[in-house]
Amino acid sequence: MEINLKRKLPIGIQTFENIRRENYMYVDKTALMWQIANNGKPYFMSRPRRFGKSLLLSTFEAYFEGKRELFEGLAVEKLESEWNTHIVLHLDLNAEKYDRPEALDAILSNRLTRWEADYGKGENETTLSLRFFGIIRRACEQTGRGVVVLVDEYDKPLLQALGNMPLLEYYRDTLKAFYGVLKSADRYLRFVFLTGVTKFAQVSVFSDLNQLNDISMDYAYSSICGITKEELERDFQPEIKALAERNNLSPAEALAKMEARYDGYHFHPRGAGMFNPFSVLSCFSKLEYGNYWFHTGTPTFLVELLKKSDFDIRELIDGVELPESAFTEYRVTMNNPIPLIYQSGYLTIKEFDAEFKNYLLAFPNEEVKYGFINFLVPFYTSIPDEEKGFYIGKFVQELRTGNVDAFMTRLRAFFADFPYELNERTERHYQVVFYLVFKLMGQFTDAEVRSAKGRADAVVKTPKYIYVFEFKLDGTVEEALAQIDDRGYLIPYSADGRELVKVGVEFIATERNIGTWKVNA
Structure with a gap:
């Protein structure tokens, strides 16, 4: 029997020492790590979840603890000559459920107590901030070298409290004071690095830590994670x-x-x-x-933010154009979900207009694009989550075989039995449903949805057919078909060779559903 001896891949392993000692594959990022460690002191970087932030902090930890043997054969081995040992205070806020004020206080206090066992505690250090400052000072004085502070997922409590404003404000005030220690204790510190998913606005958590060097969008370090x-x-x-x-x-x-x-x-x-x-x-x-x-994580809270903000989903799917100031910081008081969606990894930078300093944000790849659109369907239609894949597959099969009536009957089911809270939505809600259906079909066939005037509402191409759809809100199917002809929607496909099919559809606002349709080949 042949045994496949595959190389060890560090899936879910976030400790640099484990990866190196147990011979897991490691993509060498140590040259960039060394450059950061030796070109400044207080840093902040945001990256999406599961993108290597924890491994990066663990690599910093091993480096500052002087564990030279772990770096044999890596780039930093040729860059570092001293390998000085520093005390490293590593705070990880990821593994906790933050649903009450005591949760954050408890995890901070627990970590401080463990550090105090090593470096002592002052009699008058009664608050979390005073205890943190005292630990840093004593650790530096005991070793004669600056302390290293690493904070992983600094924003986890804030993200979990987004729907609870009193709790969010409590966490924000607590963390603002706690992280502010890193400024007042500067003379005792060798290096500080904070990571998280989200860059909350300067006026909140980091207002007392305004000397942080935010390298989230620095060209020099854009490849340090991933x-x-x-x-x-x-x-x-x-x-x-x-x-x-x-x-x-x-x-x-x-x-x-x-x-x-x-x-x-x-x-x-x-x-x-x-x-x-x-x-x-x-x-x-x-x-x-x-x-x-x-x-590994569903974007439910992001979809809820989208719904509350009444943001046009179609714009999100096709790409959002924004100035940098509109997406690099998240302000809780602003009705703008894009910064969180971008920083969470569901959007990324695709284009940049250097003249006007505008960015185009869009889905990074097919995994995120179709995962996100699929996830949206139950929020905007009556189709249960477990059935949406079945519906989309049938949609594609019906158009491939030329069965437009079956396709339209199934499409009508998407509008049946809407939850009550969706019934009073504007026309745009129904347009969004059409949009989601045709975009999801794009996984399996060439499907386009109108994104500009002068184009049909939807075009679907299969091996045998090219379908052009026009939907009329409280209009007739004859008007829809006439618009296809009058505006020349078929002209771009006239020399294609496949059978061209026009589909006119009426949508009845009072019934909130598709009415009649007509097919002309």
Whole structure:
């Protein structure tokens, strides 16, 4: 029996020491790590979840603790000559449920108590902030070297409290005072690095820590988390070959499919495209192209923010154009969900207009695009989550076989039995439902939805047919078909060779559903 001895992939392993001692694969980021550690002191960086933030902090920890043996063969080995040892205070706020004020107080106090056991406690240090300052001061005085403070997921309590304003304000005030210690204790510190998903506005959590160097969108460090295409091809040739063989693809085809599904994150307009590391490693481990990153966390709170803000979902799906100031910081008081959606990894930088300083944000890749759109369907239609895949598959099959009546009957079901709170939505809500259906069909066939005037509402291309749909709100099917002819919607496809099919549809506002339709080939 042949035994497949695959290389060890560090899926879910976030400790640098474990990765190195137990011979897991490691993409060498230590040159960038060394550059950050030796070119400044207080840093902040935001990145989406499962993107390597915790591993980066663990790498800093091993470096500042002088564990030289862990870095043998890596880039930093040639850059560092001293390997000084520093006390490292590593605070991880990720593994806790923050649903009451005491939860944050407890985890901070517990961590401080453990540090006090090592470095002592002052009699008058009664608050969390005073205790933190005292620990830093004594640790520095005891060793004669500056202390290193690493904070992982600094914003986890705030994100969990977004729907509870009193709790959010309590957490914000607590963390503002706690993190503010890092400014007043500056003379005792060698290095500070905070990570999180979200950059909350300066006026809140970081107002007392305004000297932080935010490198979230620095070109020099845009590739420090994630995997570049160059790194993927350099470090993972055996895995690419195995993935290709399992899926009957050439290595080039296997890599191209990985690019479409997992690449496309940009943390600077000119920065390298980054692959999601969790999805890449999971794909190599299972040898299947799955939605690994998306399924590790559902964006329910983001969808709720979208609904509350009445943001046009179609604009989100096609790409949002914004100035940098509108998406790099999240302000709780602002009715704008885009910063959280961007920083959570569901949107990324796709284009940059240098003249007007505007960014185009869009889905980074197919995994995120179709995962997010699929997730939206139960929020905007009556179709249960477990049935949406069935419906979309049937939609595609019916158009491939030319069965427009079955397609329209099924589409009508999407508008049946809406929850009461959706019944009074504007016309735009129903347009969004059409939009979601046709966008999801785009996973399996060439489907376009109107994004500008002068185009049909929807165009779907199958091997045999090209369908042009026009929907009329409280209009007739004859008017819809006439508009297709009058505005020349079929002209771009006249030389295609496939059968052209016009579909006129009436939508009855009072019934909140599709009325009649007519097909002209």
